[in-house]
Amino acid sequence: MRVTLIIASMGAGGAERVLAILANAWVAQQWQVTLLTLDSGDSPPFYDLDPQIQRRSLATSGPSVTLWQAIGQNCHRLWTLRRAIADSRPDVVISFIDQVNILTLIATRFLAIPVIVTERTDPNCHVIGKTWELLRRCTYPWADQIVVQSLTVKQYFPPRLQSRIRVIPNPVLAPRIDAGSGKFHRDAPSGRSLIAMGRLGPEKGYDLLLQAFAQVCDRHPEWTLKILGEGSLRGDLEALGDRLGIGEQVHFLGLVKQPYGWLQQADVFVMASRYEGFPNALCEAMACGLAVIATDCPSGPRAIIRPGVDGILVPSEDVEALAAAMHHLMSDPIARQKLSALAPEVLTRFSLKTVLGLWESAIASVISGAGLNSKQSNP
Incomplete structure (x- = not known):
């Protein structure tokens, strides 16, 4: 062929x-x-x-x-x-x-x-x-x-x-970690972490994610938000984080060729997209056994997440609903464990x-x- x-x-x-x-x-x-x-x-x-x-x-x-x-x-x-x-x-x-x-x-x-x-x-x-x-x-x-x-x-x-x-x-491929990937995490901030991943463009809704995180971070000072990816809005998003008073808890990590090490050391994956195709980042997070939250945006997340089984869907562009879902999983390790246990089934489904x-x-x-x-x- x-x-x-x-x-x-x-x-x-x-x-x-x-x-x-x-x-x-x-x-x-x-x-x-x-x-x-x-x-x-x-x-x-x-x-x-x-x-x-x-x-x-x-x-x-x-x-x-x-x-x-x-x-x-x-x-x-x-x-x-x-x-x-x-x-x-x-x-x-x-x-x-x-x-x-x-x-x-x-x-x-x-x-x-x-x-x-x-x-x-x-x-x-x-x-x-x-x-x-x-x-x-x-x-x-x-x-x-x-x-x-x-x-x-x-x-x-x-x-x-x-x-x-x-x-x-x-x-969706099974996750792997390169031999040297651990060096990224020894220097990373300690404590619990939310993680997001994707191009820093308007369709990915990172502005919504930052606003939602700003609503919950005071109640969870031990949590940080790590963002993997690069794009035209990075400067604007960093400035937004500073205006919201969360700059110290948000870490923009840039492009990462093999993200699995970061994903496997995080606690919750969050995707706040306004629209998608079929988001690889969401699938990769689930393959790593992460509890996931995603907006129910047009195309993609609803075909991947089974709500309440292996992830949480919230209404698209609803900052309050996104913040509530984040607070729920940040507060409840048993809820995180329940979702993460079935998330890797994405490897079989796709x-x-x-x-x-x-x-x-x-x-x-x-x-x-x-x-x-x-x-x-x-x-």
Whole structure:
């Protein structure tokens, strides 16, 4: 099997994490995997990739100053991508994330190569701009299959595409700790800790998390809040913590390649997102046996957490409800233990074997022609 994977870059992110897991697993099955990225490739991949994966950076990303420059750059990007795909001679192409999906569908038009596009967040909430949205509506009918992570995202698309959409969750891997990871924790603040993890962007709701923590931290002075991740809002969030008077109890730890050591030494995981796709961080925390709290935001958490069984769901963007749930678990070690005992079942529910089976069924479908649409007809 020859599969070509396409993504903008291989930095830190949920889509990149899932791509790396799938690519490594398929190489282990003796598949020929080609990875095309649109960036220059100057930065190494954030996630480990098997050396047998054939990587090629197309160096086609970058800003445009004028309209004509944008048109010329996009024509060059599409032509370069089309040639690279053709050169890889794939049995199937799989692209990741909305704008890359659109470019891939245009670049492969009339190449007679099956294409699967994957949405990695909730398009009901994630705005990509009017032009890109129009292009998505025009090009997604050309896809042989569309992979989404939840039924909520599936329902975003029109009825004519529903038969071509598959819901495939992210795989969850068993936690591991690198030999040297313990050094991070010997210097960490002592006492109990809440932990959160993810990109420091507005959709992740860290401002809500800080406000909720500010409501409970006086009653729990021995507790700290650790935040793993990096992003454009870090400075704003640090300033917010200072304004709320919790700066001394909140620790921004930046990007961590292997977060399992931090997760396994925390007491409660909290996710305050405004919207999600299928949050890897939540799954990884549960795999580590953490009691978890998550907002019942559009797409993701409700498909993962079994409320009252292995986690707590609170209404989205409700700071008071989030604070109450945090106070409950911070005060009650028995409640924490009850939730944490069943949380690792996420490893069985979303095992790599199960998710690979779903992906391989989708790939077999488009290759056999069962999922193909009339790509050879005129637009």
